[in-house]
Amino acid sequence: MPDNTPDSPADDTRLVPPPLAPAASAASATSAASEMTATATPPSATDGRSLTERAYDAIKHDIITLRLRPGETLNEAQLMQSTGLGRTPVHQAMHRLSLEGWVVILPRKGAMVAPVSLNDALEIIDVRMINETYCAALAARAATPDDLAAIEAVLARSQAAIAARDVAAMMRIDRDFHLAISRASRNQTLAELLRGLHERSLRFWFLALSTPSHLEGVYEEHLELFEALAAHDAERARQAIARHIEEFRTHILKAI
Missing domain, CATH: 1.10.10.10 (Winged helix-like DNA-binding domain superfamily/Winged helix DNA-binding domain)
Known part of the structure; x- marks a missing residue:
């Protein structure tokens, strides 16, 4: 299903940093991006689902x-x-x-x-903070060139979403980015836990991060985290994702 997102202001002209050069083969990055895009949007009538x-x-x-x-x-x-x-x-x-x-x-x-609750949002954020910082540290140590290429392929989709002020697309990019990091951690149980938390976070994401400046901020936070992962710096990755989650908390508190 195509994205139909609320119109956002068209006069925001802030520049967004360009995506980094591919970290691995173009083929592996394209394959990973296609896989994640397929699960990120509602299916069409011809995708074989019931x-x-x-x-x-x-x-x-x-x-x-x-x-x-x-x-x-x-x-x-x-x-x-x-x-x-x-x-x-x-x-x-x-x-x-x-x-x-x-x-x-x-x-x-x-x-x-189902109604949304500030308490529910804050509880999810607290659990994410504990588990996702650990996951980022694991991924920084374990990430292969193919993992980094898959993560970067997700990041590369950000430019088009930001230029179009496409909140729904950027929300899916955020989810796919975190899921790719979870896979790179090589801890399947942790990845499944975080998948559920990210699914539960999606409505709060749309509530809290729906302005053009927020979309650019999310991209910059993603870029900082990716650079830490590419450097295999576990502590830097842990700190970067903690800041990313804390920013989400700040916007949630303002929005709800």
Whole structure:
């Protein structure tokens, strides 16, 4: 599904640092970028997924990007129209979304988008701070040239997203960037934990980081972290990601 993000001011002309030169082969970087892009956006009708999976991804995408607002009542007929899918896949998708905490089912009243809570956001950030700083240190020690190429391939997508003021695209880049670092840590359990935390952070990301200056700031923080990883400097990587997460906390406190 293509990105449909809120319009952002078009008069911000601040310059963004250019992406770094590839750290490994172009083929490996392109392959990694394609893999992550495929999982970052709602699937199309021809991607081989089931109707239920397509409904789930489309509705979840609209929740994350705030097209469906926190606390908004959900109507299956309207969701059928917006997704272009039938009642059964939409109903099954709603059930899955409720199990994952994206939707609240109200007995005899229907369903609504789960509200957002400042306390929930801060708890997620605290858990990320503990686990993701450790993950970054592991990745700095263990990252191979292919890992660095995959991470840098994600970073290279930032320029187009920033130029277009595309908040949803930059949000997915942020997620993919962190997932690539998790893979480089060589700790599968930790990577799975962080994947769940990042998924839960996505709505807060969209709430807090929706201005052009924030998009550029995120890119600069990513670049600082990548340079630490490329230098295999575990302590520098730990500090860089701690600052990145702390900036997220600061913006969340202002937004909610």
